Amino acid sequence: MSRTILIIDQDMELTEALAVYLERRRFDVHLADSADMALKMINDLDPEIILADPNIPDPDNIAALQQIKSLKPKIQFIIYTLPDTFEKAMELFQSKAFDYIKKPVSSIELDLSLKKAGKWIALEKKIERNSKKIKDLKNAQALFQQLFDEVPCYITVQDKNFRITATNRLFKKDFGHEIGEFCYKIYKHRTTPCTDCPVAATFKDGRRHQTEEVVTSKSGEQYHVLTWTAAIRDEAGQITQVMEMATNITQIRQLQDHLTSLGLMLGSMSHGIKGMLTGLDGGIYLLETGINRQDPKRTHRAFHQIHVMVERIRKMILDILYFTKSRELEYREIELKKMIRSITDIVQPSASHHNIELKVTTPPASVCIEVDPDWFRSAMVNFLENAVDACSSDTTKDKHHILLNIFLKGTDHVCFEITDNGLGMDRETREKMFTLFFSSKGSKGTGLGLFIANHVIRQHGGTIAVESEVKTGSRFEISIPRTRPIKIL
Amino acid sequence: MKKKILIIDDDPAVVDYLTTLFEDNGYAACSAMTAQDGLKRAQKERPDLITLDLELPDEWGPRFYRKLSSDKELKNTPVIVISGLSGNKYAVSKAVASLSKPFDRDELLKIVKENV
Incomplete structure (x- = not known):
């Protein structure tokens, strides 16, 4: 493609001669007899090179030329002028002109100058193209970084030793910012790599691998995650790192359970x-x-x-x-004796019916406790009804009794001790009694009672201790904080 | 002499119900809450019919039935299975009938009448 060149000179005879010469050299040549005229032409013409005699004594002409340069900075100026104004021209245009040539114009000088200008233009175009590419790349990189960060999964990139080399935002939020730590340490608090590691499998065969894991966050919460791994390769196709993407499916698992x-x-x-x-x-x-x-x-x-x-x-x-329906506890402050009375009122009739003596001892002072009265009562009734059942099913003794002894433990706990002389439990029953649907009562039990009672006590931040011996009886010690615990897991 | 029925069930409410029902209809009734006790009772009382729950605290109903049928004197005693388990028909295949809880009492009395 031929380059477009605009010649600006008052001397039209000279410009036409130059035009003929340059057209032979395959330039697309245009002429202007003043800078003003050129100014009007440049927008449509968009020349790459301007060959101009600044006509030094004319300040308007020089100003117009300089205006062209500032409007179209990409146009390369070659200034040619008479030897006596040559330095003056240089002073005026400085480095804004690409080259300076003395009149009369020597063909070899003009050829060389135009060749250099052509090279320069090509170079500038190349730089422009590349910088655009770099800008696009930067945008793309920013986009990928954003995707990487915003993906609602935990993403880590790991090396062969399972050291984490990059993480996304969600990972940082739940597992911390450490780079260079071991994956198994951060996720599982282990000191050695996990068996059946999907990352190791991907390093080995380059394929994707999927596993389901239970991981522990920096705040100590356990999450079920579904992990996918993918190989990251270098230019030679060698696997250098592996990306692991872990989706938190805890909620789904809980729902499923x-x-x-x-x-x-x-x-x-x-x-x-x-x-x-x-x-x-x-x-x-x-x-x-x-x-x-x-x-x-x-x-x-x-x-x-x-x-x-x-x-x-x-x-x-x-x-x-x-x-x-899993529900939150509704805490209320309630007087301990009042709570105990409401519990024994429920249990007393069935105890009397089976001829079981129910004895209650409470601390002498008036004490208030903070509990969810409904659930706490139902849990305690459950323990006591179990004691009643244990006594009424026991045929080895003539007289049965249940002792409910309430006492304060330290300054902040209250203990409910339930002792019966009923059937008692063997080791298996003792170990299984709080599990869901375990019942030792045949058709009478649903296996839900103690499971729920246990759950309620734990929700209150309490503990249950059990001692029991077959044929002798059982002792339950239920201990709960007197005030609502700050945080319940 | 009144015909005698042995009731084997671990739920006292059900035992009470069946006992009253049978006595009201002219039968004599006795009961056991465990399989072991049930076998002893059967050997002692020689009942004309047995009602059997499948889930007993000490033993599974079908096993009880096997023990019962290995006793020469008892093996021809008709057994009616009364259980809360679904699909109990197949549990004791030689039972004269299988009823699932809650049962229809007229149906039960009819089956009893046919089998004693």
Whole structure:
């Protein structure tokens, strides 16, 4: 492609001669007899080179030339002038002109000057192209960095020794800023690499690997994560690093666990419910025949039976409701003795019915505790009802008793000690009793009671200690803080 | 003489119900809450019919039934399974009937009448 060149000179004869010469040299040549005229042409013409005689005595012409240069800085100026104004021209244009040539113009000088200008223009164009490329790259890099940071996963880049060389924002937020630490140390607080590491597998075969892991954040929380790994290769195709992307699926897992236990619960419960309905049928049968035969003793028995069954069904339904809805504790301050009275009021009737003595001792002073009264009461009732069941199912002793001893432990804890001389538990029962759906009571138990009681006590920041011996009895010590704990995990 | 029915179930409410129901309908009833006790009772009382729950605290119903049928004197005693487990029909295949809780009492009485 030919370069566009604009010649500015008053001497039109000379410019036309130059034009003929330059056109032969394959330039696209245009002429202007003054800088003013050139100024009007440059926008449409957009020349790459201007060859100009500044016509030194004319200040307007010089000013117009300088204006062109500042409007179009990319145009290369070659100034040619008579020898006596040569230095003056240099003074005026300094480095704004690419080259200076003396009149009369020698062809070899002009050729060389134009050649240099051409090279210079090509170079500038190349630089321009490259700097645009660099700018694009920078933008792309910024975009990738942003993507890397904003991805809602934990991303780490690791070397062969599982040292972390880069992390994204979410990772930094939950696991800290350390670079160069070992992956297994940060994620799992281990001192050695994990077995079955997906990163190691990717280093080995270059493929992606997926695992599910449980990791611990810097604040001590456990997360279930689904990890994917991918190889990062150098130009030669060698794997230099591996990227690991871990998605937090804790919520999904929790939901799944909850659903699984719910299913399990409903399954195990249907058997219990059927038993209760049969018992209720029995009560109704007794009631019906009792009324028909006008047998008050039978009718009375019927009422008792129905009462017991309705209580059992009510309790089971409350357990189900507790389980299906995880709720926050609603703390209230309550006087300890008042709380204990409300607990024993519930348990006393069934204890009396089975001829079990319920003895309660409380600290002499008036003490207030901060608990969720409803849930705490239901947990304590659960422990006491278990004691009643343990006593009423025990046939080895003539007299049974349950002792509820409440005392203060230190300045900030209150202890509820429940001792019975009932059946007692073997080691297996003792170890399993707080697990979901474990019941030692056959068709009478749902396996939910102690699980929930245990959960409620733990929610209150409390602890449960158990001692038991078969045929001798059991002792439960439930200890809770007197005031609401600051943080409950 | 009254026909005798042995009730084996660990839920006292169910035992009470069945006992009353059978006695009201002219049968004599006795009961056991465990499989072990049930076998002893059966040997002692020689019942004309047994109702059996499948989930007992000490033993699984079908195993109890095997023990029962290995006793020459007892093996021809008709057994009615009354259980809360679904699909209990197959648990004791030689049972004369399988009812699931909560059961229909007229149906139960009819089956009892046919089998004693």
